[in-house]
Structure formats: C-alpha cells, structure tokens
Amino acid sequence: MRVLERLGHTVEFPAGQTCCGQMHYNTGYQAEAMPLLERFVAQFEGAEAVVVPSSSCVAMMRDHYPKMALEIGKAELIGAVDALLPKVFEFSEFVTKRLGLEDVGAHYPHRVTYHASCHGLRNLGLGDGPVRLLKAVRGIDLVELKGLEQCCGFGGTFAVKNADVSGAMLADKVSAVLETKAEACTACDNSCLMHIEGALHRQKMDVKTVHLAEILAGEEAAQ
Amino acid sequence: MSGVGLDPKTAPLFPIAAKTAMGNTQLRKNVRHATDLIQAKRARVVGEMPDWQDLREAGKQIRQHTMENLDFYLEEFEANCTRAGGVVHWARDAAEARRIIVSLVKASGSEEVIKIKSMTTEEIQLNSALEEAGIHPFETDLAELIIQLGEDRPSHIVVPALHKNRHEIREIFRTKMNLPDLGDQPHDLADAARMFLREKFLRVKTGVSGANFLIAETGGVCITESEGNGRMCLTLPETLIAVAGIDKVIPRYQDLEVFLQLLPRSATGERMNPYNSVWTGVNAADGPQIFHVVLMDNARTEILADEEARQTLNCIRCAACQNACPVYRQTGGHAYGSVYAGPIGAILTPQLQEMHYAQSLPYASSLCGACYEVCPVKINIPEVLIHLRNKVVKQKGLSAEALAMRTMGMIFRSERRFRAAQRLGQVAETPLVRKDGWIGWLPGQLGGWTQARDLKKMPKETFRDWWEKRGKNGN
Numbered sequence: 001m002r003v004l005e006r007l008g009h010t011v012e013f014p015a016g017q018t019c020c021g022q023m024h025y026n027t028g029y030q031a032e033a034m035p036l037l038e039r040f041v042a043q044f045e046g047a048e049a050v051v052v053p054s055s056s057c058v059a060m061m062r063d064h065y066p067k068m069a070l071e072i073g074k075a076e077l078i079g080a081v082d083a084l085l086p087k088v089f090e091f092s093e094f095v096t097k098r099l100g101l102e103d104v105g106a107h108y109p110h111r112v113t114y115h116a117s118c119h120g121l122r123n124l125g126l127g128d129g130p131v132r133l134l135k136a137v138r139g140i141d142l143v144e145l146k147g148l149e150q151c152c153g154f155g156g157t158f159a160v161k162n163a164d165v166s167g168a169m170l171a172d173k174v175s176a177v178l179e180t181k182a183e184a185c186t187a188c189d190n191s192c193l194m195h196i197e198g199a200l201h202r203q204k205m206d207v208k209t210v211h212l213a214e215i216l217a218g219e220e221a222a223q
Numbered sequence: 224m225s226g227v228g229l230d231p232k233t234a235p236l237f238p239i240a241a242k243t244a245m246g247n248t249q250l251r252k253n254v255r256h257a258t259d260l261i262q263a264k265r266a267r268v269v270g271e272m273p274d275w276q277d278l279r280e281a282g283k284q285i286r287q288h289t290m291e292n293l294d295f296y297l298e299e300f301e302a303n304c305t306r307a308g309g310v311v312h313w314a315r316d317a318a319e320a321r322r323i324i325v326s327l328v329k330a331s332g333s334e335e336v337i338k339i340k341s342m343t344t345e346e347i348q349l350n351s352a353l354e355e356a357g358i359h360p361f362e363t364d365l366a367e368l369i370i371q372l373g374e375d376r377p378s379h380i381v382v383p384a385l386h387k388n389r390h391e392i393r394e395i396f397r398t399k400m401n402l403p404d405l406g407d408q409p410h411d412l413a414d415a416a417r418m419f420l421r422e423k424f425l426r427v428k429t430g431v432s433g434a435n436f437l438i439a440e441t442g443g444v445c446i447t448e449s450e451g452n453g454r455m456c457l458t459l460p461e462t463l464i465a466v467a468g469i470d471k472v473i474p475r476y477q478d479l480e481v482f483l484q485l486l487p488r489s490a491t492g493e494r495m496n497p498y499n500s501v502w503t504g505v506n507a508a509d510g511p512q513i514f515h516v517v518l519m520d521n522a523r524t525e526i527l528a529d530e531e532a533r534q535t536l537n538c539i540r541c542a543a544c545q546n547a548c549p550v551y552r553q554t555g556g557h558a559y560g561s562v563y564a565g566p567i568g569a570i571l572t573p574q575l576q577e578m579h580y581a582q583s584l585p586y587a588s589s590l591c592g593a594c595y596e597v598c599p600v601k602i603n604i605p606e607v608l609i610h611l612r613n614k615v616v617k618q619k620g621l622s623a624e625a626l627a628m629r630t631m632g633m634i635f636r637s638e639r640r641f642r643a644a645q646r647l648g649q650v651a652e653t654p655l656v657r658k659d660g661w662i663g664w665l666p667g668q669l670g671g672w673t674q675a676r677d678l679k680k681m682p683k684e685t686f687r688d689w690w691e692k693r694g695k696n697g698n
Contacts, residue, residue, distance in 0.1 A: 001690075013687075013690050015638060015687070015691075016638045018634075018635040018636070018637075018638070018641045019635040021635070023631070024628060024631070024632060025609065026590060026609055026612070027612060027616070027624075027628065028585075028609070028611075028612030028613045028614075028615055028616035029613075029616055029625070029628045029629075029632070030613050032628055032629065032631075032632035033632075035632070035636050036632070036635055036636070039635075039636060063606075118589070118590075118591035118592055118593075119592070122591070122592035122593070122595070122596055123592060149593070150549055151549045151589050151591035151593070153549070153589055154589065155588065155589025155590055155591065156589075156590070157586075158586065158588065158589045158590070159671065159672055160668055160669055160670075160671035160672055161238065161586050161668075161671065162237070162238050162241065162550070162586065162587060162671075163238070163670075163671030163672070163674045163675070164238065164241055164242045164245060164674070165238070165241050165245070165550050165553050165554060165587075166589065166671075166675075167674055167675035167676075168245060168553045169549050169550070169553060169589070170675060170676065171675070194678075194679075195676065197679065198672070198675075198676025198677050198678055198679075199675055199676045201661060201676075201677040201679070202663075202675065202676055202677045
C-alpha cells in the first residue's frame with residue numbers, strides 16, 4: 001500500500017474480498033473454489049489494475065480461472081474473467097512490467113537474500129524482476145541464495161499431508177538461507193515466507209522473513 | 224532373481240513409505256548425487272540448443288496428435304510390422320501380456336531369455352511370471368543387472384539402480400559373480416558385467432525387449448540405449464519378443480528427428496544415444512528370424528478417455544521430471560511403490576490402477592512445477608496432479624478434511640463470516656499460543672506443520688482493521 005501510494009496511485013481495498021480459492025482447488029476441492037472465482041470477479045471488476053501481493057494467488061487465477069469460468073458456463077462470467085485477468089498483477093510484476101520501474105525510492109540497510117517462489121518463478125515468469133527491484137534499494141546488501149529455484153516445501157496442504165518430505169525440503173532451504181548470513185529473507189509470496197519463518201523460529205535463528213513489499217516500503221527516516 | 228516387485232496394490236501410503244525411505248541416509252546421498260549429476264549434464268546439452276522450446280512444442284504436438292488418432296496409428300503399425308515379417312499380439316492387461324510372452328518364450332524352445340531394460344516389463348512384473356514358468360530371465364542392462372543380482376527394485380525410469388553407489392554395487396557383484404578381488408572403479412565394475420553378460424549373449428536364443436517408439440509408417444520398433452547390450456539382444460537371438468504399451472506409437476519415421484533429440488538430452492544429458500536401433504520385421508540375411516511385438520493396453524485406453532489426463536500418455540520416459548523433482552530427490556523412487564516414480568509416476572501410477580490404488584500419489588507434490596519446466600513433451604504434470612486430486616476427493620466422499628474444506632468454503636463466501644472467523648481464530652488459537660507469541664504444537668492432521676516448524680499467532684490487528692482505522696484517521 002505504502003509503496004503504491006508513494007508512487008502516486010490510489011489504492012482501494014474491496015472489503016468483501018476473501019480468498020482466491022487456491023487451497024480448495026489445489027487440494028482437489030474444485031467445487032468449493034468455483035463460487036470464490038465468482039466472488040473475486042464481483043469484487044474487482046472495474047478496477048484499473050488488481051495488485052496481488054502473492055505470486056501463487058496470481059498463478060491460481062491465471063492458470064485456472066479461465067478453465068473454471070468455462071466449466072461454470074455463464075457467458076457473462078467467461079467474458080468478465082477474460083477482461084479482468086490481463087489487469088491482475090503480482091506486486092513486483094506490477095511495478096516492473098506495468099509501471100516499468102526498478103527504483104521505487106526505497107531504503108533498507110540490511111543484508112537480505114531473495115527466495116524465488118515457485119509460482120512466481122515458473123508460472124508467472126517473474127524472472128529477475130524482483131531482484132532488479134531489490135538491487136535498486138538504497139543501503140541493501142543483497143546476497144544470492146544457493147538453490148534459488150528449489151521449492152521451500154510448502155505447497156499448501158502438502159506441508160501437512162507430507163510433513164516429513166516437506167520438512168526435509170524446508171531444512172535444505174533454511175540451511176541455504178543461513179549460509180548467506182542474511183538478516184532477512186524476502187520473497188513475493190507470504191506462504192513461502194511463513195513456511196521458512198516457522199523453521200527459522202523453531203531453530204531459534206535470528207533471521208527475519210519480510211515480504212518484498214515491506215522492503216520496498218522502507219524509507220530512510222523510518223529506519 | 225529379482226526381489227519382490229513394486230506393486231501399487233500393496234504399497235504403503237506415500238507419506239509413510241517416504242518417511243521410511245528418508246531414514247536411509249546413504250540412499251538419500253546417492254539419489255542427491257546422481258540426480259545433481261544428471262541435471263547438470265542435461266542443463267548443459269539443453270542450453271546449447273537454440274531451438275529447444277520449438278522442439279518441445281513439436282514433441283508435444285506429435286504426441287497429442289498421435290493420442291487423438293491412436294486407433295488409426297496402432298492399426299497402421301500392426302499392418303506394416305506384419306508386412307515386414309513380424310507377428311503382432313494384442314494384450315488387454317498385464318496378465319494377458321504375461322501369458323502371451325510366457326507362451327512365446329516356451330514356443331521358442333528356450334528356458335532362458337536375455338532382456339533389454341524395459342520399464343513396461345517391470346510394470347507387468349514379467350520376470351516373476353517367467354520364473355514361475357521355469358524360464359530364467361537375464362537382465363543385460365548394467366543397472367537392471369545390479370537390481371536383479373541385488374534382489375532389489377528399480378527406483379528410476381532411466382537409471383534403475385540410481386539409489387546405489389559403486390561401493391554397494393561392488394559388494395553385489397563380488398558375492399553374486401564370485402569375484403572376491405573386484406575393485407570398485409567404474410571400469411572394474413563394467414568389466415565384470417561385460418564378462419558375466421558376454422557368455423549369456425552368445426548362449427541364450429531368445430530375447431525380450433521393450434520399445435522406445437513404435438513407428439506406424441514402417442512397422443519398426445525403435446530402441447535407444449547407451450551400453451550396446453540392447454544391440455546384442457536385438458541381433459544375436461533367434462527369437463525376439465518386444466513388449467510395448469500402446470502409447471509408444473509415433474506416426475512417421477521422420478518424427479524420430481524430434482524425439483531422438485529430445486529423449487537423450489532430457490534423459491541422460493547426452494546429445495545422442497550411443498546406440499539407436501530400429502528393428503523392422505524379419506530379414507532373412509541377419510538377426511532374429513522370429514519377431515513378435517506385444518501391444519499392451521493395461522489401462523491406457525482409460526487414461527485416453529479422460530480428456531484432462533490424456534496428456535499423461537504423451538510421456539516418452541526420459542525421467543527428467545524425476546531428476547528435477549524436489550520430492551523425488553528427498554525420497555528416491557521406492558517410496559512411490561511403483562516402477563514409475565517421481566512426478567510422472569505420481570500421475571501415471573494411480574491411472575494405471577484406474578484410481579483404485581495409489582491415491583496418495585497425486586498428493587506427493589508441492590506443485591512447484593519443476594517437472595513441467597523440464598518435460599520434453601510439455602506434459603503439464605501439476606495440472607494433471609490437481610485433476611487427479613479432484614478425482615480422489617470425489618471418490619472419498621465425506622471425510623473430516625472434506626468437512627473442513629466445506630466450512631472454509633462457506634467462510635470465504637461471505638465477508639461477515641470471514642471477519643467472524645478471523646476473530647474466532649484469534650480466540651481459538653489462544654490455548655495453543657506460547658508466551659513468546661508462537662504456536663509450537665497443533666492437534667490432529669495440522670500437527671504435520673509443527674513437526675518442523677512453529678506458527679506465529681494471528682496478529683491482534685488484522686490488515687482489514689488497520690486499513691479501516693487508517694481510512695478513518697484520514698491518512
């Protein structure tokens with residue numbers, strides 16, 4: 001919010017919004033996800049741009065909403081989804097691709113490493129967009145994460161259904177994070193961050209997890 | 224003798240088998256080392272191809288077109304193979320395929336067969352059927368030989384003994400080949416296998432192979448391999464029996480141009496397989512004089528009938544998805560309880576079981592998409608996984624999970640309920656929250672989370688609260 005407002009945009013938060021339906025859809029409960037698609041369209045129709053601070057939610061919308069709308073079969077809904085989707089952006093994507101910016105005037109004097117969330121990396125093709133945004137941040141000491149493209153093991157309900165495998169994947173990710181000696185680990189997806197944060201805290205490690213937007217919101221006076 | 228086969232009908236649930244597998248640190252080290260190595264080689268030879276994405280698209284289009292016209296191409300293959308002197312057999316399922324092959328081997332008058340590595344024969348557990356009929360199968364692929372002698376099971380489609388390192392292999396060879404002084408260098412092991420196998424190649428009169436591709440246009444059976452054992456099995460025996468799933472057909476000879484680039488680069492990181500053989504019928508001057516092809520369905524037509532899952536059949540068995548999969552890399556192949564492990568196994572195995580078994584496999588993925596990214600024929604494995612999860616959910620009907628999902632669906636459909644749930648959540652979690660503001664233990668299935676992670680308690684002020692308060696203050 002702060003970043004977007006600082007850049008001169010008017011931000012609205014439709015109070016009726018809830019969930020994109022990813023958890024239901026990806027776990028196999030497609031029927032429960034259908035009404036959430038209709039809800040999303042009703043909430044955001046008419047916006048100039050919809051900015052979503054979570055890459056996996058955007059991937060859910062882009063990869064599955066058109067197919068879901070076809071399945072629901074209402075012509076109006078299919079049209080509305082087609083019209084709305086090109087206006088939906090993941091946060092870093094909105095800044096780099098829609099606004100064409102890299103430097104948003106942020107200040108964040110900490111050692112930071114970036115984890116490329118799977119959905120952002122593969123489904124959205126964010127590429128080095130988030131890294132370019134981070135590089136432009138004043139005072140930042142950005143250090144590359146080994147195995148950047150490796151999944152942290154979250155995967156929604158995967159983390160509880162296959163807790164052992166998920167935990168082993170997470171352990172690999174956390175040791176890569178610790179190896180960087182970063183003070184903070186950032187990403188474009190809060191679910192990965194919550195996952196990584198959970199293990200860091202369990203291991204009593206003093207490394208913060210912060211969303212990319214929190215870093216870009218950093219200002220000199222605030223530090 | 225091979226060990227007990229991998230059978231999805233009796234295999235434990237994936238999370239349980241995975242836990243057991245991950246307890247074996249040597250296995251995990253071996254799997255990690257081998258998959259890292261193959262992945263690096265693959266990345267190098269894929270990276271040098273400027274038209275890789277076009278090749279992938281071509282591969283996908285050819286496979287898709289073939290599946291949409293599978294009946295036509297299978298009959299074309301049958302006609303052309305027959306014309307060239309081959310005999311084509313049709314098997315509805317694994318049992319029928321085993322029966323046909325056993326009777327063909329018996330008719331050949333041999334009590335032994337030499338085999339080229341074939342996952343299809345593993346799928347139908349052919350070796351135990353042969354043994355029961357008094358026929359001794361000799362695996363001639365190095366990895367399959369290791370598996371057979373070690374009474375083990377394959378853990379990878381392309382490199383079945385990937386979970387073994389060379390010290391372990393030396394131990395197997397030392398005992399089973401009676402070579403007490405055998406070294407553990409790759410050339411020592413290769414020499415031992417060569418000596419052991421050479422005599423079988425020269426003696427055994429009947430060969431059994433799988434197929435990489437069946438070429439409809441010519442009736443040819445294409446087999447690619449790296450060791451030359453395949454060429455031996457194809458040329459030396461008097462009788463050759465090839466068994467293939469009906470999904471292996473491709474329309475034209477020229478299509479090999481696409482697949483013989485995609486397959487080796489994706490599978491072993493080689494630019495080309497050292498041995499590429501196309502065997503078309505019988506040639507009076509050379510090679511086996513009796514040539515059978517067994518075309519097996521074994522639930523493939525059921526997969527074909529499911530429009531959303533049909534792409535599963537496009538697979539050319541390169542195993543790039545296994546090497547790239549972070550789940551497979553943690554567990555190795557045996558945890559999947561099927562000869563088809565990793566992401567492709569997670570979608571193929573339950574479908575080969577017509578969704579009666581292996582229902583935990585579609586959930587053996589974090590949906591990270593690494594498999595889709597490397598697939599040479601662009602199978603959208605995550606999409607098929609989700610589709611199969613939906614089938615499993617429908618099958619299971621009412622469960623605690625289904626109820627929880629339904630409740631959450633209801634909450635997400637209303638702003639009022641959503642707000643109430645946020646408040647309720649803050650209250651409900653209170654007994655679990657420690658003094659430091661974190662949750663270290665969760666009940667029931669959610670306990671999976673707290674095995675290795677803590678959970679921060681919900682914030683006192685939700686984003687919604689903050690946003691609304693901020694609006695009022697006129698910020």
